[in-house]
Amino acid sequence: MDTKQGVLDILNDLTGEDLSDQMDENIFDNGLMDSMASVQMLLSLQEKFDIDVPVSEFKRAEWDTPNKIVAKVESLENE
Amino acid sequence: MNFNFINLQPYSNPQYFIYLMIALIPIILGLYFGHRFKTYEAIFSIVFLFLIFDGSHWQQGVNLLIWLVYEFILTFAYQYYRHHGKNKTWVFSLAVILAIIPLAAVKYLTAFPDNSIGFVIGFLGISYVTFKTVQVIMEMRDGAIKKVDPVTYARFLLFFPTISSGPIDRYRRFKKDYEKVPTRDAYITDLQYAVRYLFQGFLYKFVIGWFFGTYWLPKITASALVVGNANGGLKLSWWVLAYMYCYSMYLFFDFAGYSLFAVSISYFMGIHTPMNFNKPFISKNIKDFWNRWHMTLSFWFRDYIYMRFSFFAMKKKLFKNRIRLSQVSYFLLFLIQGFWHGLTWYYIVYGIFHASAICINDMWLRFKGKHKKQIPSNKFTEWFAIFLTFNVVCFSFLIFSGFLSQLWFGWK
Incomplete structure (x- = not known):
């Protein structure tokens, strides 16, 4: 499965917006995401990609743009 | 001994x-x-x-x-x-x-x-x-x-x-x-920050904080008590409002000043202790406020209580509705924070007040998201949002200060 598309689908479910043209947009600063949405995102990512992301590993600054999320998921998939 | x-x-x-x-x-x-x-x-x-x-x-x-x-x-x-x-x-x-x-x-x-x-x-x-x-x-x-x-x-x-x-x-x-x-260049930058934070801390804690807390606050307290007792009833007067703003300023400058000292001394030691305040009084809503006020505490509560509880509850499907879950988590977080401040009615009320405020804030944000076209957004609405948030926050600090307890019941 294409990681980028998978991440964008999850973000689309959460925010109601297609973010494919704003891959470097900070989605916390613009109010699209908050803590509750990130919890849901982590759960969805775990289900979809079969990766393990403990809450401890969630640092906002490392997950705040679609591109960063894709990169994180890819690195966790390769572990 | x-x-x-x-x-x-x-x-x-x-x-x-x-x-x-x-x-x-x-x-x-x-x-x-x-x-x-x-x-x-x-x-x-x-x-x-x-x-x-x-x-x-x-x-x-x-x-x-x-x-x-x-x-x-x-x-x-x-x-x-x-x-x-x-x-x-x-x-x-x-x-x-x-x-x-x-x-x-x-x-x-x-x-x-x-x-x-x-x-x-x-x-x-x-x-x-x-x-x-x-x-x-x-x-x-x-x-x-x-x-x-x-x-x-x-x-x-x-x-x-x-x-x-x-x-x-x-x-x-x-x-x-x-x-x-640290490399020498990095450490020189650390020292620059350390010195700046140290002097900013002096200004905040020993000058501005002193004026609000030591110079004005006792005078305002005395006047508010005298006028309040003369008025009777809820004992409210303009002095209570003055107390609210004065105490809020004192609380910020005293604590931000103290935090600046702690960060400054850490930087001298090459340790980047995180900052505690980021211009909290220009927050545009309550959520924004908690990302700027006593940040290391609110992030601790966010990461170790709010997110963990939500994660657990969502995984176990304890709540059907994500909005309900976020509200429950907020009340949990702010009630724990209230109890942590102390087992007194005004700390608990302070917690409930902030939990309610943040839930109302979320409702408004959802409403705004759905009606983007109808709701104006300009310089005036931005200033109004900051003004409103500031006053809600100051009111919460009035509760937090325990002054109302002193005014109404004679104890803090």
Whole structure:
């Protein structure tokens, strides 16, 4: 499965917006995401990609743009 | 029993900074020339810790040592358990509960009237060291912390610039700084920040904070009590409003000033203790406010209570509705924070007030998201949002201050 598309689908479910043209947009600063949405995102990512992301590993600054999320998921998939 | 030692409470007066700067010189020179003198740093920390907890405060010092031994046994027992590949939820919950028990007991016992308990309870900064311990246990549970080094752990818990009131650092972040020596360029930048924060701290705590807290606040308090008692009823007057703004300013400048000192001294030591405040009074809503006010505490509550509880509840599908879940989590977070401040009605009400405010804020944000086209957004609405948030926040601090209790019931 294409990681980028998978991440964008999850973000689309959460925010109601297609973010494919704003891959470097900070989605916390613009109010699209908050803590509750990130919890849901982590759960969805775990289900979809079969990766393990403990809450401890969630640092906002490392997950705040679609591109960063894709990169994180890819690195966790390769572990 | 009392020893005739000098006792120095952290950052309390100008002499303290003179002693501190003299003691820092070897550390500064060391880091500048590429060495971290860990032994000297340890002695330096122990001396300044001793100065906090000696003399008339010696019983607190004993309590600190007992607490430290207890939490060390707990942390390393849990680590031993985790190293055997086990990760039961009940063991984890038990470890967290045991870690919190001393703090909970202190909060409970200090709710009694003064002197009704025959011994000294707790010690300065017990909350902040407890938060650090709980954080380490939670990250061990997640496997994010694999191995706790006893010496680094002790240094982390007892890091003296932040021991009394934070900011609350994170173990993994602290360890990274503590184990390396910054490059000369990086350290020169650190020193620039350290000096700037130090002087900003002086301005905040000893000048602006002093005017609001020591100069104006007692006068306003006296007037508000006199006029309130003459008015009767709810005893409200314009003085209460003046108290609200004056106290809010005092609270910010005093605490932000203190936090700046703690961050400044950390930077002198090449440790990037996180900032606690980021212009909280220009927040455009309550959520934004909590990302700017006492940040290391609110992020601690966000990461270790709100997110963990939500994650757990969502995974177990305890709530059908995500909005309901977020509201429950907010109430949980702010009620715990209220109880942590103290077992008094106004701290609990303060917690409920903020939980309600943030839920209303979320409702508004959802409404706004659905009606983007109809709702105007311009410079005026931005200023109005800041103005409204500021007043909601100041009102919450009026509750927090306990002044209403003093006005209505004659006690705080």
